Every structure is written in C-alpha cells, then in structure tokens.
Amino acid sequence: MGLLSLLIFLPLLATVLILLLPATLRQSYKYIALGFTVVQFVLSGWLYSQFDNAATGINQANGFQFLEQLPWIRLDLGSLGQLEIDYFVGVDGVSLPLLVLSAFVMLMAIGASWNITKSTKGYFSLLMLLNMAVMGIFCALDFFLFYIFYEVMLLPLYFLIGIWGGTNREYAAIKFFIYTLFGSVFMLLIIVGLYFSVVNPETGANTFNMLHMMNPNNYVDGSFFAYLNNYYEVLGIPARMLGFIVLFIAFAIKVPIVPLHTWLPDAHVEAPTPVSIILAGILLKIGGYGIIRVCYSIFPDAAADANWWLGLIGAVSILYGALNALAQKDLKRLIAYSSVSHMGFVLLGVASLTAEGISGALFQMISHGFLSAALFFLVGVIYDRVHDRYIYNFRGLATHMPAYTGFVAVAFFASLGLPGFSAFIGEAFVIIGTFNAESVGTGIPRWMAIAGSVGILLSAAYLLWTLQRMFFGQTRFKGGEEWATLLTDVNTRERIILFPTLALALLLGVMPSLVFDKMNATVLNLVSLVSQYL
C-alpha cells in the first residue's frame, strides 16, 4: 500500500473505529479523530519533504509522484469493448500543496470541534469520511475515481450542516447539496462522453484515465470529444467547448463564482464552525483544483478560447463579492462574501494563463485556505460565547478581549493583503500576471487586472470598517454585563489553533518559495499545454 493510499484511507479506518466503539467510550472519539488527523498531517509533511520539485505533472504520468495504479473494475461489455477503471492516484505540483493544506485545515477543524456534544459518534465519523473524500479528490487521476470521491464528499457535508448547523440548517444543507449535485450530474455525462472518446494506447480499450484524456492522440477520430474531424454540436456549441463549459460550471459552483455563489453564504452561516472551516478551507479549493486539473488540462483548446470569459467572471466575482461584503451586518456572512471575492482572484489568475498568474492563483488558494479557516474560527470564538455575530451588537472588543483582537487584526490584515502575509503574494502575482497577459497575448485585457486591484481596495475597506465598528471605540455590548462576563478572551485551545495558522500565513508571506518551488515546474507545464492552442 502506497503512501497516498495510506493518506486517503487512514480516515476511513478512523470512521470504522469510531463506529465500532461503544457509546460509553464517547469521550475517546475526538481523540481518535485527532490522532488519525495528526498522523495524516505528518504523512503529508513527509510527502512534501520527499517531493521532487522538478516534477512536471499535469499530463505526463512520469511527472507525477507517489503514483499507484491498480486495476479496479474490468468488465467485458461485448460490443462496447472493455470497461477499464483503475485505482490510479498520484500528486504533482498542483495537488501536493493542496494536500498538505487539507491535512492542516482538517487538523484545525478537529480542534474547532472539541466542544461538540451533540451525537459525537456520528459527527466525528462523518468528519473522517469527509476527510477521506477530499484527500481522494486531490490524489485521484482516474476520472471515475475522482467522481466517486467527489460525490462521497457531499454526503457527510450534507449531514454535518443539516444536523449540527444553526437555526435555518435544513434549508442551507439542501441548497448546498442540490447546488453541488446540479453541477456534478452533468459532469457525469461529460465523463461518460470522454470515456467513449478516449482509448488507452496500450490496451486499446476505452479508459477513464485522466492523463490519457489529456493527450490528443488518444482520442478516437470522429468521436464526440475528438480533437480532429469533430463536427458534433449541441445547441450550436461545439462538443469540446460544451464539455469544457459543463465541467467548468460543475467546479465553478464549488469555487464559487458569481452568480452561482448563493449557496455559500447560507451554508457558511448555518454550518457549525468546524464545517465552515472545512468549507472555506478545503471545499472551495476543490473547485479551483478541478478547473486546473480537469477543465484546463483535458480541454486546453476550449480553455484557450474561453479564458476571456473566465477572466471576466473572476473580475466580477472579486468586485461583486467585495461590495456585498461591504453591506453585511453579520460577521460570518461578511467573511463568506469575502471568500467569494478572494476566490475570484483564483479564477482571474488561472484565466490569465501566465506562469505568474497561475502560480499566484494557486498560492491564493493555499493562502485563502488557512486564512479563511482562521477567520471562520475567529467568528466561532465569539459565537460560541454569546451566540451572536451581528456586527453592531459589539463594540470596543479590543479593550475587553485584547488577545482575541490581536488575532483578529492579524487575520484581517493578512487577508486584506498586507505584505508579509501570504494573501499579498497571491493577490499581487495574480494582478501582475493578469496585467502581463496582454503582453503575452493570452487574451485577458489589462482592465481586468485593474478591476482586481480595486477589489483589494474594497477588501481593505470592509475589513477595516469591521475592525473599527466591532473592536475599537468604547466597550459596549448589546447583552450588557452578561455578555461582558461571557466574553472571555481566547483560551489555550484556541490559541493553539490560531497561532500556527497565522504563523503559517506569515511564513508563506515571507518565504513564498516554500510553495512556489513545489509547483513551478507543474505550472510551466500547464502554461505550455494550454498556450499552444492560443
């Protein structure tokens, strides 16, 4: 069993263990979950340290590392040929940082779940199941396997929001579930279409192998998604463009882009803190990851044609999310909208098709991963204490909870892109890359970069305004004295979670090479893959 399999299936073991243990050992569930996640984190750190920076990844199997390929389903379908589904996992420069990020955010989420009391058995087993699914998504290189992990991920999330959420949880859970499913069912159609269009050059059978799908030579001439002699159209859209659009929408819902983002504020607001952390920290990244791994790599020709629109969507998301955040009175909703805005940079950077832009976008994903997780955790801190997060109900928290305010201020400044923190590197390079796109000729106009930078200004505006309204000034709470006693400063557990997160933001901001070195070769390979179709 390879390292990646171990990484993926360790949480499943934890789930089984938690389910088997009797309810009298209820107290041990969280320790089991924590233990397994720590092992997982260490394992991902080991992968990180063993990773060869020269790996090009993307479309070459030898550019991937820690590869594992086992035949999984082999079925003779008679005239339809042989069904070939592999258990095929591996990592390259795009997925490795996200894998480490996921393990880290999971650790944070377990820490944030420490005080959960409502049916812990179900909670932790679902959390571990979710953990397995996200790890699987980032590793899977077989489209069928990818899809299975993708769907498995939805189930625990639905229950985690629907059972452990806030007052309006059923609505939010269903909205989230239907929205994501809406994207993924159409994805299944495209997967099947690809399956019938692509053959494995070694066996001649149709295949779900993503790497084979990235090679134009493996397409059957005249098949639905073929590169050559392809006259298929649906509603006037060429087949390959259609495949790109459908897959893009499936992942864009996850990112989320405007206007497919409305599940996000509801899901975030209703979800319990740990689930918000996972949603913002990992789930949104799956969208960005999917766009790079699937949309851009399998349909590079369509991506080259569509990238103007993608850039536009990115720019609109940045501004729209920021403006919405400016109008929020609920702190958690504000951060949810800021996620929309910050993830817009990812799309803009990817669409720029420059090495700087794509690296910036990936870096932004990593940075947003733990910064938004930290922000949601910080909201959870006051929500845990007084069950309120309405901005105007708090004032002058700085004198009352100085350490908490310190953490909030650092997290806010980090996410508004203060140099020295990771978000700055991500955003600055997305802007620089996007600006450079016109010179390189990838079709993204310069005004999109400027629009993106206005988004940075707006993010400073809403975060500083919040800081001023909630934390500065004379102390005054809506709940009066009662709140004053409830609102104790951050405790040791919370410090243990927050400190490494913000320290990591600082570390990556000062030494971005920790991430860039790992992904550089892969990003360059991706750029050359797509730019040949420009």
Added chain:
Amino acid sequence: MITLTHFLVVSACIFCIGLYTVIAKRNAIMILIGIELMINAAILNFVAFSKYDKINYGGQVFALFAIVLAAASVAVGLAIILNVYRHYKTINPDNITDLRD
C-alpha cells in the same frame, strides 16, 4: 306417407313442451317430467335418423342407452327432490335461492 320431417316436427313439439315445462312449472317434479320429455324428444330423433344406418342401428342402440340413462337420472332427480323437500319443506324452485350471490 310419414316422412322424416313429420318425426322431426313431433320431436320438436315434444322438446318445446318439455322446455316450457322446465322453465315455467313451479313444481320440481314437473320440471323433472319436462326433462324427461326433452330426453324423449331426443330419443325420437335418434330413432328417426337411424333409418340412415341400417347396418348397425346405431340410432336404436343409442335410444335404448338413453332410455336407461333417463330412468337412472330420474331416480337420482327424485331422490334430490325428496331431500330438497325434507330440507326446505317445499319443492317450488322459486323458493330455493341458495345459489344467489
């Protein structure tokens, strides 16, 4: 000359009388007699048609066979009627409607 037709007409008349008796009479014994009449009409036909079978006399043979059978069935029928009377204290079939739904 008495032709086959005459026999058949008489037989039909007897059969019709029997049929009428079976359908109209309010007495089970009379119905039994009606059945006998219908059987006899049939026997008459057998005998009449047997002129076409002069070698084996199949018609006559069947007539004899039918007469015996008729006698036996009358015996059974009377026995049933007797039992019905014992049970219902009547032999008017209109009053015995146990078969209705």
Added chain:
Amino acid sequence: MNYLLNISPIVASMLVVLLPFLAFLMQALLGKKFTSGIFSLVAIVLSTILSGLFVFAEVWNATPLQADYSWFTIGEKTFCFGILLNNLTVLMQFIVCIIALPVHIYSKSYMKGDAGIHRYWMYLSLFCFAMLGLTISKNLLMMYIFWELVGFASYLLIGFWFTKESAVQANKKAFLINRIGDLGFLIGLAILFSTFGTLDLVEILGKDGLLFQEVIDHNSGLITGAGICFFLGAMAKSAQFPLHLWLPDAMEGPTSVSSLIHAATMVAAGVFLLSSIFPLFNCTVLLIIAIIGTITAITAAIFALGQYDIKKILAFSTISQLGYMMVAVSIGAWDAGMFHLATHAFFKCLLFLSAGAVIHEMAHLKAHTHQDFDPQDLRNMGGLRQYMPKTFLLMSLASLALAGFPLTSGFLSKDAIVISAFEWALQQGDLYLVVPIILVLVSILTAFYIGRLIFKAFFGTLRVNADHAHLHDAPKTMLIPMAFLGICSLFIIFSWNPFSYANAAILNVLVVNYTFPEIHFLHTIVPVTLTASALLSWWIGYNWYVKGKYPLNASSSWIHLAQNQFGMNEWMMKTFVSPTVKLGKISFWFDKYIVDGLVNGASYLIKQLSGLITWIDKYIVDGIVNAVAYLAYELGNALRFVQNGRLQNYLGFTLTMVLIGIIYLILK
C-alpha cells in the same frame, strides 16, 4: 576587534533594518511585562551608529554597492532580496535613523505612564524596520512590501488610542487612502514587470540605479501609465492633493508619532520613491507631478491659515512642503527635492516635538485644574514664552527654518527649489511661470501661518485660567532631542555657506544634470524677496495677533472654508465613500433578491412543477387505473341480478344466450 569593526556596508545596512525588527519581536513577545522600551531604544541607537559609521560614511560619495539574495522563483522569473546602496538610499536611510533616534528618546518621557506603552514601542520599532527597509530596497516588489508595512505601522500608531472614536476613524481613513496609492504602486509594478520582465531597480534603470535603460519607447502610453501609477502611490503616501485628506486626521496619533511618521519620514517616502525611479518619468508625467505639487503646496498653505489646532497647522504645513518637494522632482531637480526632504525632516520634526511639549503642558494644566478645554487649540494658549522659554526658542528656530529665513537649513533647500523652478519655467515658457510664482506665494503664506502659530501660542497672555506654577519646560529627555534637532536645523550641517545652496553637500554629491541653464541674478533676487516678504508677513502677524489689531472677522466664511479644507472631506465622503457603501447595499440587495431570488425562484418553480406533476399523477394517471377498476365493478354490479339463485332463471338465461348465438350464426 578589528574584525568586528570591518563590517561591510551591505551587512551593516541589513543590520540597520533588522535591529528594529528584532526589537519589535522582543517587545511583541514580552508584551505588557516590559514597558521601558529599552529594546527599541537600543535598537535604534545601534541602527543609527551602524548606519552612520558603516553605511553612510562608506558609501556616501563613493561607489554604489548592491547585493542580491535569491528569494523565490515564480515561473521562469526569480525574485531576489536586493540591497542597493547608493548616495540616495544611504542618505535616506541615515536621515530616517537620525530622526528616529531623537523621537525615540523624546517618546520615553512623552509617553510615560500611558497604559498601552508596550504597544507603542512595538509599533514604533515595526515602523522603523519598515521605513529603513524601504530605503535600501533594490527590488521594487520588496520596496512595495515595506511601503505597505510603513502604512500599516502608521495605521497602528494613528489608532494607538483606539478607544477614541476620532482616532479609529482617522486610522481607517489613512489606511484606505494609502491603499489607493498602493494600488497605483502595484499597477505600476505590473506595468514594469510586463515591460521589462523584472522588478529589480538596477536592471530597470542601469548600473548605478540612476540611468534609464533605453530599451523601449520612453514616451509610450504604457510608460506614461507606469509613471502616473507610481505617482499615485507617492501622492497617497506623501499626502498630495486630493489624497492628502488622511494626513490632518492622522494627527489623532501621539505627537511623537506625528513628528516621526507624519512629518519627517514616512510621508517623505513618496518623494524618495519618485527620486529613485526618476529616469522612468517622461514629460507628461512630470508635468502632472508639477501641477499636483503646486496645487498641493498652495491649497495646504491656505488650509493651514484657517486652523486652530496646533498639530493641524503643522500637518498642513507638512503637506504644503511635500508639494514643494514634488515640484522639485517634477522639474528634474530631484536632488533639490531630497535636500528639502532632509532639511524639512529635521525642522518639521522639531516643530512637532515642540508642539508636543506644549500640548503635554496644556494637558497637564487641564488635568490639574479640572477645566475642560482642548489642549491642542491655539485659542486656549498664549504667553507660553514666559513659562517654556527653551521650547519657545527651539520652536522659533524651527519656524524660521520652515519660513526659509537665512542662516537656517530651510533657507538653502527652499531657495534651491524656488530658484530651480524659476530657471525651469523660464526655459519652458511663459505659462510655466505660474508654478514658481505660486511657490513664492506659498512661501509667504508659510511664513505667515507659522508666525501666527508662534505669536498665538507664545506671545500675549494665557487664555485659560492657570495655576501658573504648573507650566514649565519639558524634562531633559524631551529637551535634549529637541535641541539636537534644533542644531540640525541650522545651515552649517548642510553647507558651510549660509547664503548659497551651491555648496550644499547633498546637492554636490547627488549629481543631477539639470535640463535648464542656471540664471545667476535669480540666485540673489529670489532669496532677498523671500526673506523680505517673510519679514513683512511676520510684521503683519505680530500686529494682528500680538498687538491685537486683528482686522478680519474671525468667523468669516472664508476662514471657515479654509479651516474645513473647502469642504473636501465632506465632498469626498459624498462622492466616493457613500456611493461605494450604497453600491455595496445595492449589490447585496441584488444578491439577496435577484441572484438568490433566481435560485429560490427556480426551486419554487420546481416545487410548483412537482406539485403539478403530483396532481397529474394523482388524478390523471392513477385516475385511469381507478376508472378501469370502477368500470369493472359497475359492470359486474349491473349484471348481478342474473345470479338470483333461481334455477329456472338460469336455464332461461342459458336459453336466451343460446338463442342469441343461433341468431348471430344465422345472421352471419
């Protein structure tokens, strides 16, 4: 020991930057337990020594040095931590150190007893780290990072008293306006990166950092755009009209902070930036800079006239002087700009520190006598000369320097700018003469408003009731740094000749080739005019404010307008801030009711549709099934009477059916 003394300038300059950072870390880790600020003090002392002995002394007027340390690679481009030591950068670094040191010492007693003193030292060291880093950055990306960090430190220090509503409003405003400039800077970086493929100053500008690499068309739109973007960055940081609005509000911070950050060093960073990338600018951009600089100089001087808050007068004066420096850069005499930056740093810092001493005393008086008055308001002061003679002396000296009086440093640098501006304008053409004429006008206004400040604060009699015994000069720890700055405000520090800037060391070392010829008679006539008009304005000021012959109506709408900055704050609020907030609300409304409305509408539609289908299923599909069953039932029911149990009826039916069959067969 010898080894220790042989620190290379590169290492020394790095240490200069890192020592305050170390102090920041120590202070951050120790927190409240440690309030003496010893780390910050030691760090800045060491930094100053290192900067002076091992960096400035080594590099000044010698070969520039540079060093690169690979930082990270993105795509095919590698970014480096770069250190560039040339005349410009070492001068700037040294100025920052030499100003920061007295301010640190001054702060020690000025901030004594404040509840948040540990934070004060922490932020101050952070600021020093960022500002010193900014000065020697070779890579523009690094410079940008420090550029924003100084803004961040300034944000923290403006909002130092964060329970005060006005302070937190001011720091938010400062950061946001600076952010606008930062975006300009960032876009400028993007333009340079896409044009040159690097952000390294030396690679862009040439070997010694002062030459333009002629690889592309200097007048292309893109380079003009880059110039405007960088100027936007400098505008925000150096408080140029109309982005100057944050600076007067920034006076909410402690006065020592105002003197260091918002007068001497950080606000001058804009001028420094423009000087370091000067070869990048083409005529269009320079003209824009000249126009903005001139407007800034004159408007800020007018605004200063109407202020009553002692710190606000100084703030506007800073803005006005920064306008001067911008004009100097724009006419190509950026060395004169840097010269003025250097002299201005000293005397403006001194002005603020003196004002701080005055405010300190007034605040003590307020606390002691339990009166309620604003300790910063000029209208409450008066006659302080008798109680604080040393402060008065030092502040007057600084005021003379600000007004450009002979024998002071300000005289030299201001003359350098005004005379160069005249020479430039004469060469360019008639219309350009507006610029130097306005500068002369500003100079007169400057003399007047600073005279007004001195007369109102130090002459006449105190306007609030006072137990006089409690007004006295500041303690030694405050006075010594002030005295040091006072000495630095004299001509001798910068040039041995008090009447001609031609001998100023800074101008002689920062060799800049002017595009315009020198005109000799200007070098006499301009200083004489400026000095004479300054004297005249003081005479008027003395008559008005000390003798009490005030001819104007103090509540006239003009004065009010000047005090309000022509209502610019309100106007900005109305045109930019409120619409943005409103746009936010509108877009949230749009999000909630239109976008989410569509989603919910779709789900409503689907629910309705499924309702319809349920209805169809229930009444039509299932209806047919039930109808068949019903029909069969009814048919059976209709034929029930046949089964009446009457034997004879059965026979009759049988007969009927047989007959029907026979009839059917016959008819067929």
